[in-house]
Amino acid sequence: MSKSQIMILGTLVTTLVMTSGCTRLRAHQGYIGDQTLLASVQPGVDNKESVQASLGRPTFVGQFDANDWYYYARDTRQLAFAQPNATAQFVLKVRFDQSGNVASVSQTGKELIANISPVGDKTPTLGRNKSFFEEVFGNIGSVGAGSGQGSTPNSPN
Numbered sequence: 295m296s297k298s299q300i301m302i303l304g305t306l307v308t309t310l311v312m313t314s315g316c317t318r319l320r321a322h323q324g325y326i327g328d329q330t331l332l333a334s335v336q337p338g339v340d341n342k343e344s345v346q347a348s349l350g351r352p353t354f355v356g357q358f359d360a361n362d363w364y365y366y367a368r369d370t371r372q373l374a375f376a377q378p379n380a381t382a383q384f385v386l387k388v389r390f391d392q393s394g395n396v397a398s399v400s401q402t403g404k405e406l407i408a409n410i411s412p413v414g415d416k417t418p419t420l421g422r423n424k425s426f427f428e429e430v431f432g433n434i435g436s437v438g439a440g441s442g443q444g445s446t447p448n449s450p451n
């Protein structure tokens with residue numbers, strides 16, 4: 295091999311390695327289910343045992359009501375180090391009555407995804423804004439005053 299061929303080969307390998315980090319990543323999170331099985335859950339027909347037998351354990355159970363079962367799935371795409379973007383999502387909510395029978399079934403999709411954008415890098419707080427020097431020197435003269443915090447009506451101070 296000549297020197298120019300080695301340089302071309304080295305440049306080609308370097309280019310391939312550098313661009314391999316820019317590939318588009320696809321990911322799936324959550325429940326993997328069959329649409330036929332998901333559609334087979336019927337209110338008034340199924341109960342907790344039959345739903346768990348056909349769909350498996352739920353992704354999570356409702357925090358405020360244990361009779362709400364959720365099956366969740368999301369597909370995302372991401373380019374290199376960018377934030378992942380949801381391409382598809384579904385949430386199946388199965389609500390049971392007190393006796394354990396299916397009361398309702400609802401399915402939602404990507405339309406419920408909320409885009410949250412925090413404002414600023416500081417958390418707003420209530421109260422006074424003090425400068426550095428007010429924080430450091432603000433208590434001068436108030437130490438030992440008898441009517442301040444920590445004094446009690448029966449204390450000798």
